[in-house]
Amino acid sequence: MSRQEEVCILVPTYNEAETITAVVEGYRERGFDDVLVMDGGSTDNTQDLAAAAGARVREQRGSGKGQAVREAMEYIDRSVVLMVDGDSTYRADEADRMLDPIFTGRAEHVIGNRFANMQSGAMTRLNQVGNRIINRAFRYIHGQNLVDILSGYRAFTRDSFETLSLSAEGFGIETELAVECVSHSIQVEVVPITYEPRPEESETNLRPVRDGGNIILRLYQMAKTNNPLFYFGSVGATSAFVGVMLAGYVVYDYLVSGISHSVLALAAGVALLFGVQLVMFGVLSELIVASNRRQTQQLERIVDRLERVDSDESDLLGDGTGRSDSGAENTGEPEGVVDTDAADRSEGD
Ligand SMILES: Nc1nc2c(ncn2[C@@H]2O[C@H](COP(=O)(O)OP(=O)(O)OP(=O)(O)O)[C@@H](O)[C@H]2O)c(=O)[nH]1
Ligand SMILES: [Mg+2]
Numbered sequence: 637m638s639r640q641e642e643v644c645i646l647v648p649t650y651n652e653a654e655t656i657t658a659v660v661e662g663y664r665e666r667g668f669d670d671v672l673v674m675d676g677g678s679t680d681n682t683q684d685l686a687a688a689a690g691a692r693v694r695e696q697r698g699s700g701k702g703q704a705v706r707e708a709m710e711y712i713d714r715s716v717v718l719m720v721d722g723d724s725t726y727r728a729d730e731a732d733r734m735l736d737p738i739f740t741g742r743a744e745h746v747i748g749n750r751f752a753n754m755q756s757g758a759m760t761r762l763n764q765v766g767n768r769i770i771n772r773a774f775r776y777i778h779g780q781n782l783v784d785i786l787s788g789y790r791a792f793t794r795d796s797f798e799t800l801s802l803s804a805e806g807f808g809i810e811t812e813l814a815v816e817c818v819s820h821s822i823q824v825e826v827v828p829i830t831y832e833p834r835p836e837e838s839e840t841n842l843r844p845v846r847d848g849g850n851i852i853l854r855l856y857q858m859a860k861t862n863n864p865l866f867y868f869g870s871v872g873a874t875s876a877f878v879g880v881m882l883a884g885y886v887v888y889d890y891l892v893s894g895i896s897h898s899v900l901a902l903a904a905g906v907a908l909l910f911g912v913q914l915v916m917f918g919v920l921s922e923l924i925v926a927s928n929r930r931q932t933q934q935l936e937r938i939v940d941r942l943e944r945v946d947s948d949e950s951d952l953l954g955d956g957t958g959r960s961d962s963g964a965e966n967t968g969e970p971e972g973v974v975d976t977d978a979a980d981r982s983e984g985d
Pocket of ligand 1: 648
């Protein structure tokens with residue numbers, strides 16, 4: 637089976653009539669026969685153009701890119717998904733580069749790093765600054781440097797996607813993918829890609845300030861399970877800091893001017909106690925999360941081992957019993973990964 641036959645190209649779209657034909661054709665010409673356009677109810681003729689170019693077109697029930705990506709999984713039966721925007725800002729000739737880490741077994745989720753080769757005009761200054769802040773915040777809160785977490789060019793295995801708990805409706809989906817990959821210890825690889833400007837006639841769906849704010853809020857909310865010490869500790873430390881400042885002022889005014897502020901002193905005490913308790917709560921939550929993570933990893937290792945035993949048994953019983961029909965779904969994928977890997981490495985490099 638060729639690599640292309642194992643991949644579904646997923647294109648979420650909303651009013652991308654200017655570019656969708658080129659995007660779909662770009663992948664079809666490279667042998668990707670399954671292109672799924674998941675449309676958010678475009679009011680231009682995106683859907684007709686996509687179908688004419690050879691894509692399967694489905695209209696999402698809910699709204700937003702995130703919702704579209706989650707719904708799309710109902711229509712995908714291939715083992716690998718290459719997700720790309722419909723605005724022609726990513727290049728079809730870099731698909732192999734995105735897919736290599738998956739087919740060589742190095743990663744289950746791949747992020748295309750747009751900053752590696754950003755063409756002029758591809759991203760506004762405001763968006764560049766926003767992206768940088770968000771990537772730093774991600775690295776700080778979630779402890780892994782994924783370089784460009786908001787990139788829309790992603791490759792992932794369907795299996796790894798199904799282990800993630802995703803709920804973002806709109807542009808928070810990329811953030812959620814990154815956070816969930818970290819919390820489920822999914823192997824992620826970042827590969828350099830080119831980021832092209834949107835063609836002039838095509839319009840962005842992104843509202844930088846509102847969407848950027850939502851993404852940062854989402855990053856913080858998701859720290860609750862990934863980094864509870866930060867989640868509770870940041871609020872606790874702020875409250876304790878306010879308490880200390882207030883207490884300092886109360887003491888200073890009493891010593892210097894002889895004025896006592898009983899209400900302020902009470903507020904300082906409450907803020908300090910609240911802050912310290914929250915920090916303690918953060919430390920305890922961190923311990924619980926760490927132990928939970930360890931148990932989950934152990935369970936995953938056990939499941940892996942059981943699957944391997946299962947597949948070995950099928951191999952022993954299989955030849956000549958028609959196992960390949962029924963067993964292929966469960967056991968075919970890893971074998972395919974290894975085979976394609978060997979073939980591609982000799983071609984690609
Ligand atoms: N299905 C679906 N797709 C959407 C929706 N909103 C945006 N998209 C698509 O998601 C992809 C990314 O959206 P863009 O507007 O390009 O966002 P962006 O890449 O962050 O912003 P730009 O820098 O302006 O390109 C595009 O293919 C959009 O058409 C939606 O509500 N539903
Ligand atoms: Mg775009």
